[in-house]
Amino acid sequence: MSEAAGRNAIDIRGVRKVFGSGDGQVTALDTVSVSIRENEFFTLLGPSGCGKTTLLRLIAGFEYPTEGAIFLHGEDIAGLPPFKRPVNTVFQSYALFPHLTVAENVAFGLESLGRPRDEITARVSAMLKLVHMEDLGDRRTDQISGGQAQRVALARALAPSPKVLLLDEPLSALDYKLRKEMQIELKRMQHETGITFVFVTHDQEEALTMSDRIAVISKGRILQIGSPSDIYDRPAERFVADFIGESNLLAATVVGSREGTATVRLSSGAEVEASVAEGFVPGGEATVVVRPEHARAVKQGGQLAGIVENVVYFGTDTHIHIKLDDGSAFTVRQQNMRGQSCGFEVGDRAEVEIAADAAQVLKD
């Protein structure tokens, strides 16, 4: 397929993966297509069991697709065994070889490729330097900490200069502070090496802070692909809105629609402009999503009205939980000013002002 070429590092075309047979069949991936650009930090985001790791293993070659094709720089690799793919993996559990030292672990891939001895030595020390482990090359892998093991796993996977680096939830075993550090480290390494990173995580915050683009996966299907702000500001489906960040879901009626936007009438009767996913024409009843920080609680002049049920102070901001007149709940998140309260107390009547271009019509 010649159209697979171009600037894409990986092209996944109509890939299906079914495990088991007969009655025990499980469809892990249901006709997935996605293109990952060269030099991109691409994240597969979804809850556990959604198929994101299966997709990663298909790219690595540990599984073969039931249907479909996988292209690496235009070359179909779906049938190649993992040791013939110029792709390396950082495993969730690191999978460091316990019988080898740190340096021997890093050298393993280069030795498999039959590189000359002095090139291997030079490359191993360069890699250990990249991950700040240059003094620990002689350690056994059970003599280093979890964070260090993580770095060794990275160095080992980067040493053979793969075209694509696959990372399977590599930070999930680290504690919060270390995870934050490694997130920044990973971005730095991706920048320095210029290698395409495909990163699997179930942590939406991690996905938003690190990725160039995100694919949100649920039940074996890719629901939405886009930049972090696309995904956050313009979630296409209810699952995406729910899974990433907090959201207010409002029942609405579509009264008019043009390319990319629609006018919807909310339960209060107010009409607002809402954006619509590309190629989707809403009609009749629809659900509209508004992020808590894209709305304000006001005394009057809002599009929705209700009673303040709870006011929660978070330091940087305050969450105001409002029970709307139609019975549904709406949360507003407001930035705090020094020495100034949010102006509402439990039991107060409040209105909600939705910012312009803050509403998004969901596909489902």
Place this chain on the structure above:
Amino acid sequence: MASAAEIARQGRRDEIRSRWLLSAPALIIIFAAAIGPLFVMLLYSFMVRGDYGDVKFWQFSLDGWFSVLFERDIFDDTLQLADAHLSIVWRSIRLSFITTVFTLALGFPTAYFIATRPRHTREIWVFLVTIPFWTNLLIRTFAMQQVIRNEGILNSLLRFSGIIDEPLQIMHTDWAILFGMIYIYLPLMVLPLYASMEKLDFRLIEAGYDLYAGRMRVLRRIIIPLVSPGIIAGSILVFIPSLGAYVIPRVLGGGKNMMLGNLIELQFGAGRNWPLGAALSITLMVLVMLALLVYVRNASRSGVQHG
């Protein structure tokens, strides 16, 4: 009144005494069942042989040990090496080594196969491997005889399929002993290998493939080093009983192809040379210990320390 130090000393003495008393049963069993008989055997090997077996008590002689290696010519009294003994020792070592190699070659893929089955079916396979243990060794050996004798299943099949015209003479050769020992000792190789492989983290194998290692390199550089405790345990469990095998060479090897176990039996039975039998037994034990030492040395050199 006793001082505090005295009370403490008394307490410690009581503690030591009770510790000895508590371990006494175990110590008695170890001495009576293991060290004691060995000591008796060592003593017998240094005594003069009795005329109808047994030994002449408290008449010491080095004849027993002497005849392990040498024999005196009955006509001119010249000394020469006991070729028969040496060839039996050599056959024992050689056949045991080959048995170990073959059981390893057969047992390794078997254990790997079992370890890669789904968890609930593994137990069934392990169970199948242990079934031969339910049958007496002698009966299994005679069963093997039925397979390999001239009119046996193997020869019938080979002749029926036209591969050979004349039956292969396997019985009463070293081959027969080998077939028997490989068959009998294979489970002893499979079980420790499986125990090691079951603990193997198969993600490490994926990591190897991911790092461009082909199947042979993954086997050599990842699987074998990681399961080497099982390889060593299995080899010890096969090599040691092979070295002392008695029933298998007796039934399958016939009278000519003796191994150490048969030679020892001969000395205590028809040979009526108990000191020589005792000396040979201790020789066998020393060989076993040497073999163990070599294994342990190799194991620590290849750097297989876990945890």
